[in-house]
Amino acid sequence: MVNNKILIAGMHRSGTSLSANLLRESGLFIGDDLMNGGFDNKNGHFEDYEFVNLQEKDLRRKGFESTGLKNIENFNFEFDNQSKALIKEIIKKRETHDVWGWKDPRSTLYLLAWKKIIPDLKVIAIYRDYDEVVNSLDRRYWYKIKNKVNYDSFRRFIHKLIYPVNSQYLKYNHYKAWSVYNESILKFKELYPQDIVIYNLPIFINNYNANIDNINEKFRIKLNHFNVDKIFESDTIKHKKDNGIKFFSEKRLKNITGKLNHSADK
Template sequence: MEDNNQAILIAGMHRSGTSLSTNLLRESGLFIGDDLMDGGFDNKNGHFEDNEFVNLHENDLISKGYESTGLKGVEKNNFQFGDVSKPIVEDLLKSRKLYNVWGWKDPRSTLYLLEWKKIIPDLKVIAIYRDYDEVINSLDRRYKYKIKHSVNYSKFRSLGHSILYPIYSKYLQYNHYKAWVIYNESILRFKELYPEDIVLYNLSDFINNYNNNIDTINSKFGVKLNHYNVDKVFESDTLINKKNVGFKFFNKKKLEEVMQKLNKEVSE
């Protein structure tokens, strides 16, 4: 990669605030693409995901036998792109050569962090994490909304999901907790191998100290992103912080172990 072509990947588990974070970085001058995914009920201001990158990751996951979201059935991280995906990757990178500093956000990229680092040796990563219960509650609220309002479901299918919700929601909860662990372990592994090429922030810390964090990113990555007034795009009531009490359908010890490692590795 050319010296004047710096790539930045915004990593993090689904519903961890990566859309908000990427929106802020975009306002600070980071080019994240022209063909961005539209907003929806779950992200009214937009997902800030380049459709080309989303399609790349979704199709590659499907070719490996996984669900396109990367939220169910995934047992590992650090995937490698298949032969069909490789020329698409090359075309994507060629189209970004015009930009001095550019980046992208797609949560699924987190499953491919080491692969992207292999492809782009000078790749930098801004990783965002959020409490596991807050993430799983957000995913559950999204699921409830989808079946209530028949989003991507027929009315008949929505009715079936509504009836099965007490059981199926627990199945999803288990998978989502497992995905939270896998995604964040991928971030921790990258940080272990490439500590100088990643900054790691808890979502609330990233937002509340945004301009100080931009200074850190600029210094560490050798870029020139701008300060920005977070209040222009962030409404505090959009983030619901809620802990699940009682029995969890996943190993709580493992969740706490990963969370403690993330808290320990946060960037100053």
């Protein structure tokens, strides 16, 4: 049996949940135990708990936050031996599927590590404008404060007080994380150009079935066409540029965007 493996990569809040949902509808098996939806992804995150738990624990053992959003620059992400043993078990469970894959933004940090473990791995990478990603993360932070999501009354009060300053601090880290995640995608493209497709989120959605044809041809798989309108609500994606002061190099952000646009599949 041909056993095709697809990793759906992309920075947090880049539309990877929507993309994973569409690919699932097109016939890509992405797991049985998927993370439920929430206020930030009403239809679901489409992340298999086995992959999420694996990568969160690996990040924590390395001294990082489990989100993979802070202090991640200049680090070579490799799995430790404990994670490698679990990965073997996870892969074995999915060997009965012709085409299977997974989505977890943290996997983007480990792209080259995953490729070492799964030499025939293919990647569908989704990217989104850096301001839209960072503003989406900021809206999520404010929503959690406002609606007491994972905040008790005291913590909520403190975070309301510090929000103006803490919001800027988090934005700085999130712009940096956007750079690291998307540079990881570009590095994979440089090393394995035949094993990755890169799409800007609106282009991936608006030309979905044509893109499926492109993916099928490049990866030699058979995903199905699907009517995007059945699950996608256009107002779920906010298009908001950040015109405020950036405490992170916009030159670097624009340079990465230019490389992504140049490397992207049309």
